[in-house]
Amino acid sequence: MKLLLINPNTSQFVTEMVAAAAKTVLAPDVQLTAVTGTYGSPIVSGRSEDALAAAEALHLALEHAPGHDAVILAISFDSGLSALRECLDIPVIGMTEAAMLTAMTVAERFSLITFGYHARGIYAELARRYGLDARLGAVLSLPPLSDEQIRNPALVFPELRAMIEAEVHDHQAEAIVLSGAIFANIYEGIAPQLSVPVLNGVREAVGLAQSLVRLNLKKPLSGSFRLPEPKAVKWPFAAVEQAYQSPS
The missing domain is CATH 3.40.50.12500 (Rossmann fold)
Structure with a gap:
């Protein structure tokens, strides 16, 4: 099992903090990948910064999620949580x-x-x-x-x-x-x-992510969390555009 931990602010030291906490509850057969935002605020503290973090979280998820079994959103506003759940076909857990x-x-x-x-x-x-x-x-x-x-x-x-x-x-x-x-x-x-x-x-999200992967629940095919319809979305990052061109 491979888990992707996303910190959509730009502070690498925060990613290191949350990754260290996450590793304390990883099962022996689970690997963790941790990524940090490139764009946005170093520490997200308000609504406008939360909006920036949500966009960066979606970008990071679409770019790095392939090959992983679940995503952990390691930002306490749970920025972009619903959007990630719509666009990905694996579990996404907000801390x-x-x-x-x-x-x-x-x-x-x-x-x-x-x-x-x-x-x-x-x-x-x-x-x-x-x-x-x-x-x-x-x-x-x-x-x-x-x-x-x-x-x-x-x-x-x-x-x-x-x-x-x-x-x-x-x-x-x-x-x-x-x-x-x-x-x-x-x-x-x-x-x-x-x-x-x-x-x-952080640790609670890791525990829940591991449980959901093992439960192997179906990705919704209807409702608001089904994959988005193909659409010509224009965005600075190719991974985001591709997600709407051919959802998978």
Whole structure:
């Protein structure tokens, strides 16, 4: 089995973070390919950057997915998730959708913590889109992080610990989704110090991808996730144009 992990921002160090987390839950017979965006934002933090990341995610998927059995979208806004599911005939897993789905298996109610001023509303919208908002408590956020903190998230672990335990105590959150690809290493860092399960989505997405490949579910032939109809799409990248000329 071969999994393709896509980071559609332009930061190679983020790809290295998420790939390292992904490899901790790979089965022995599974190989991982990790790719980084060429175009877009170094760290995606708002709606317009999310739109850029969605286009880059589609480009990367169509270019690199051949020969792979599933795709993991390693960006916490799940940028372009539905488009990838339409255009590919293999499973595509978004990390935040995977984190939320897994949280519901270990908790009746979960909350989500991220960073930055733009992200809270976007994550709340994701929960509604996935039909999970009834189980979502609060969406909380740290202030924007410095470049040093983004590269070394352990620097904000004290603030995160305090925020998480306050949410558990004050609002009875039973699990926490810590959103942001930069937090992919939380399992060896902050998670053991907390009183409830904490999920990031990278490892959960890898586990779900492996399960879906083994289930070998059929690609929909009808509905919104069937392959797109042939069309003369014009785009700077040949892989995207070819996907619409002769979907496969």
